[in-house]
Amino acid sequence: MTENELINNLTLNENAYFYKKIKKGILSKNLIDTTFKEASSDKMGNYLLRVIKSKTKVNNKDVEYSICVFKYPKKPSFIDEELKDWEEVKLAYIVIVDFENYIAVSKRNISGTKELSKKIFPLDYNTISSLFIDEDTAFEKISMNNMNISDNAVRSKSVEAVDLKESISSLGLQTYIPSNLRVSNDDDKVSLSLGSSRINKFGKKSNIVFFISWSDNIIDKIENFKASENFLTSFATPLDFEKENSSLKPIAILLLLTKLYDEYEANRIESTKLIFEEYEKEIDVISILNNFSRLMEVKELVSDEGNSYFKILNPFVNDLSLSINPKSITLRSSKLKKLMIKLTDGTELSIIDFFNRTSSYIINFDRVELVYSHRKLFKDSRLLANTDAFLSVFKPSTDLNSVSSEKGSVLPTSTEFNAGSIFGFVEDKYLSSFKFFICDDLGKEWADHIGLDENNISFFHSKYKESKFSASAFQDIVGQAQKNLGNLSPADNQWEMKQKFWDRDYVLDKTTTQIHRIRKGSNSDDAIDYFKNLKAQPNLTKKVYLVINFISKLELTDGLQKLKNNETFKERNEVIQILWFISSLISSCNEVSAETYIICKP
Structure with a gap:
């Protein structure tokens, strides 16, 4: 085939990475040549096709495009060392369409293009995320990343529906960053990779002329883009770094x-x-x-x-x-x-x-x-605005002023936890409200205590710390709560382990006590049967309690007000982190339809 025949033989999807140039102007021949050399550093034999700065006209505009196609060897992933004749031969290509202010890049099996990367940068987040959105757009799929700092928060998730703006709650979305979208406008579907500036319109493959024309239409949309409010406004707000x-x-x-x-x-x-x-x-x-x-x-x-x-x-x-x-x-x-x-x-x-x-x-x-x-x-524009709502989950108790440990000391004759411990406080305050009350502390625990009552499953997580406003201690207990949210509805294969564990007496620091793990209720078999029945209830209420002594609601309220006023104070950084952890915990609990309560000092 001639070079033109090879070019016309290429079939490309309406799928490309779009970048803005740091300085306007057509890319130099030397830069294109260097880019192709970087991209094909491991090529096998001669180039199958190599076109640099070929000129064409599209929509009355002068445009240049460059193409590079080559073969390269690759060691299969199922062998340890490279062996003669034990290699795969793959094809790679890169197409660069060069406009005055932007470039469009289509590529496959291409990695290194360092020199080109120095001259370009991805599309603005606001632009690419809203480029194909109007009031009639349907959001079919969104993949999102959590920007919360809790190490046990859900890091990413993907949701899909006919139109998400009609079927998903906006509650808590401000802590998430969309990474990929699929939107639909009538019969046109487009997926967008926001971090990599990739735009992919669903449709048939076509030749290089059509690909260039499509790229030009996208550039026109970018240059004429005007920001407007839409469903994505519910998510975290991007700023100009x-x-x-x-x-x-x-x-x-x-x-x-x-x-x-x-x-x-x-x-x-x-x-x-x-x-x-x-x-x-x-x-x-x-x-x-x-x-x-x-x-x-x-x-x-x-x-x-x-x-x-x-x-x-x-x-x-x-x-x-x-x-x-x-x-x-x-x-x-x-x-x-x-x-x-x-x-x-x-x-x-x-x-x-x-x-x-x-x-x-x-x-x-x-x-x-x-x-x-x-x-x-x-x-997160709602973080400080939501402090009153966040503070509503804090329930002060004067009894926590006198606790001096998390579990207290135990003896072989002990039948209950010390009154001066948080565990003792939890049992004294909450045990009577439940039909079954279980100490699940240690081992593969779901919570320190579990309360079961009619249409109610409650997990209690307790933490003692002598220092005030301990962000690290709060991180620990929030993480413990988050990683066990799924156990509010346990899988069937977990019951046997719990039956054996709950039958034992409590052991602390190698001391076997007479503290029964079934703190209230008949036995572990009955507790598990009751738990299973509750799990199946359609109107089940799930609650998560954090019981801590190192945060005072009054002092936290004062610290959050100082944050609102942008004041400097000793515990400022700790209060900031605690606020993010609170936001993360409430968001995580909302996702499993669980209520959140933090029992603390007044």
């Missing part, structure tokens, strides 16, 4: 391992190793990173040279820090740079580069309503 970055002061960060897990599940990680000078050692990267899987404090420090920097406080790596750049926030650590990941496509990168590339972290700031997540800065 460049306008805000000079005022950002990070106070906490949560590293996310979900993207790394995804790579493992897709068999895209070949190996992980630690490199130190000429020394290499295969390691289990997951076991190392699990040490970083909870919220970590960020503190602003001053270097020996007099420059301020943001250090991430943790007991494992002493040089982990944040860098606030003009367009993004990135992680830095020379030690974690030595922890390497090798992907099945041959790419090698450090774990710190992996986190930065995937933006796998959530950052909180001293401006309480702001969050940095997935390379974007977002605002």
Whole structure:
């Protein structure tokens, strides 16, 4: 075939990545050539097709396009070492359509285009998310990421319906960031990947001329876009990072391992190793990173040279820090740079580069309503506005002023928990309200106490801490509650384990007591039968109680008011984190139709 015949033989979907140029103007031949060389660094043999800066006219506009197609070898994922004749041969392509201010890129099996990436940036979040939306648009599917800092919150979820704006509650959506959308306008369906600027219109494949024309129509929509209120306004509000970055002061960060897990599940990680000078050692990267899987404090420090920097406080790596750049926030650590990941496509990168590339972290700031997540800065505009609603879940009790421990001390003759303990407080205050009351503490617990009564399942989680406004203690108990929300409706295979556990007496610090785990009720068999019956009730009420001594409602109310007034005070950072944890807990409980109560000091 001739070159033109090869070009016309290409069939492309209406599916491309759209980027805006940092500086307007047509891309240089040298940049296109460099991009093709980067993209085809592992190619096999000659290019199958290579076209650079071919000129065409579409809709009376002069447009240039470039195409690169090549073969490359790939080691199959089911073998350990490369062997002769044991390789797959795959094809890859990249098409770049060059407009004055934008480019459209269609590609397959392409990874490295670093030089091109320096000249472009993704579409504005507000633009791409609303580009195909009007008052009649149906939202068929939304994948979303949670920007909450609780390590046990649901990190992401996907919902689907004929039209979500008519079938999903907007309650709690302000803590979620849409990542992918599928919308429908009459018979036209379009999916949007908001983080990567990919637009995919459902339809048949066509030739390069049609693809260029479609790309031009998308560019026109982008250039003529006007923002308007729509269903997506219910979600977290994106902000212009460049306008805000000079005022950002990070106070906490949560590293996310979900993207790394995804790579493992897709068999895209070949190996992980630690490199130190000429020394290499295969390691289990997951076991190392699990040490970083909870919220970590960020503190602003001053270097020996007099420059301020943001250090991430943790007991494992002493040089982990944040860098606030003009367009993004990135992680830095020379030690974690030595922890390497090798992907099945041959790419090698450090774990710190992996986190930065995937933006796998959530950052909180001293401006309480702001969050940095997935390379974007977002605002939960309702967070401070909802403080009165959040405070309504706090139920003060003067009896918590006198507690001095979580479980108290026990003896072999003990039949109940000490009156001065939180466990004793819970049983004294709530046991009489239930037909069955169970101590499920320790082991694979669902809660510290479980209360069962007519149409009511209640989980009680207790935490004692001597310090005031302990964000870490609150994180622990919120996490305990969140990870057990599914156990409000347990699976059938869990009952046998609980039957054996609830039959035993309570053991604390190797002391076997006479405290029966069935604190009220006949026996474990009857408790389980009652639990099973409750679970099937259509009007079942589910409740989650957090019982804590380290937060005073009055002092928390005062702290939240100071946040509203943007005042500086000693516990400001702790109150900010506690507010996010409260928001996360209430949102999680709402998703399983559970009521939330926090029993605290007055």
